Amino acid sequence: MNEHLKELRKEYKDVPIPRELDDIVAKSLNKKSKKKPLFMWPASAAAAAAIFTAAVNFSPTAAEAMAKIPVVKQIVEVITFNEIQEERENSSIDVKTPAINGLENKALESNLNQSYIDESQKLFEEYTDSSGHLAIESDYTVIMDTKELLSIRLSIFKAQASGYNENQYVTIDKENEALLTLPSLFKNDQYITVISENIKEQMQQQMNADSNKIYWIGKDELEPFTSIAADQQFYLNKDHQLVISFNEYEVAPGYMGAVEFEIPTEVMKDLLVGNRYIK
Numbered sequence: 266m267n268e269h270l271k272e273l274r275k276e277y278k279d280v281p282i283p284r285e286l287d288d289i290v291a292k293s294l295n296k297k298s299k300k301k302p303l304f305m306w307p308a309s310a311a312a313a314a315a316i317f318t319a320a321v322n323f324s325p326t327a328a329e330a331m332a333k334i335p336v337v338k339q340i341v342e343v344i345t346f347n348e349i350q351e352e353r354e355n356s357s358i359d360v361k362t363p364a365i366n367g368l369e370n371k372a373l374e375s376n377l378n379q380s381y382i383d384e385s386q387k388l389f390e391e392y393t394d395s396s397g398h399l400a401i402e403s404d405y406t407v408i409m410d411t412k413e414l415l416s417i418r419l420s421i422f423k424a425q426a427s428g429y430n431e432n433q434y435v436t437i438d439k440e441n442e443a444l445l446t447l448p449s450l451f452k453n454d455q456y457i458t459v460i461s462e463n464i465k466e467q468m469q470q471q472m473n474a475d476s477n478k479i480y481w482i483g484k485d486e487l488e489p490f491t492s493i494a495a496d497q498q499f500y501l502n503k504d505h506q507l508v509i510s511f512n513e514y515e516v517a518p519g520y521m522g523a524v525e526f527e528i529p530t531e532v533m534k535d536l537l538v539g540n541r542y543i544k
Contacts, residue, residue: 341367341439343407343417346381349389356399358392360385363405363417370442377435377444384419384433400424409503413440414542416500430513430523434500438542447499450507450543451536454495459533460509461492464526468516480517480524490516505544506530 346364351357362385368374388401401423408416419433436445448454468480468490482490498510510525511517517524530543537543 339367339369341365341415341437343405343410343415346378347385349385351392355397356392356395356401358389358401360388360401360403361405362403363419365415365417365437368437368439368442373437373442373444377437381419384421388421398425408434408500411439413438414501415439416502418500427519428513429519432498432510432512432523434498434510436499436501445501445542447496450538451533452538453536456533456536457493457495459536460507460528463528463532464493464509465490467526478517479521482516501542502527505542507533507543 342365343363344366346362348362349358349360362381364378364381365374385403388403392399392401401421403419403421406418406420408418410416415437417435419435421431421433423429437443438445447456450456465482468482471478472480480490481488493509498512500508500510502508507528507530508525509528511523513519513521513523530537533543
């Protein structure tokens with residue numbers, strides 16, 4: 266990456282960047298892209314399976330040992346499906362595409378993986394269509410992986426006139442093979458008001474404690490934050506706490522970056538459908 270792009274990566278100025286953000290959950294549930302994937306599945310998984318099968322077939326001892334192992338549900342995991350890396354004179358791209366593997370619900374697995382491929386394709390097309398300075402990075406993090414739940418964060422960074430961060434989240438109930446949405450965690454839509462009010466309280470407390478922090482909640486703001494969306498980005502952390510996420514420029518100036526708020530279970534416990542997910 267040249268020096269100009271490195272400077273852009275660090276600056277994070279307060280200039281909003283126009284953007285259209287696709288909701289990953291809506292994409293996975295409501296439509297399947299007609300675009301053909303740019304990528305092919307890596308051969309490593311198939312090769313490993315072939316080696317494993319050959320070892321069992323070759324060794325009677327191994328076969329006998331395998332026969333004694335109880336059949337268990339396939340492990341659900343997140344792997345790197347593909348990575349695109351390229352540098353040009355004025356631009357660069359480094360995009361990792363995650364893939365979920367091991368779900369018995371193959372329709373859900375396929376739709377989620379297709380949504381990740383679609384996102385990578387979109388970023389790659391943006392990169393190839395650009396004639397100016399542009400750096401694009403995308404990577405994923407497994408936030409929580411337990412017997413019951415899997416939470417994944419897809420992080421996207423773009424540096425052009427300024428820097429911009431976007432986070433997308435997926436949370437899966439591994440036992441029931443279901444994609445969790447924010448509305449599915451609550452009895453009714455009252456959660457929107459309760460969570461929004463708690464977030465505004467947290468914002469005000471943070472600003473009172475630190476003059477460098479600014480959130481757009483004042484009456485004088487051009488577009489003050491008033492409420493979360495019904496399908497606001499969220500994830501469940503390792504303590505089974507609900508965390509609400511906002512992308513850069515969504516509720517605060519650019520220098521604040523992407524921000525998130527852990528919601529105390531106490532304030533919404535009466536609204537939860539149960540304590541399986543949020544505790």
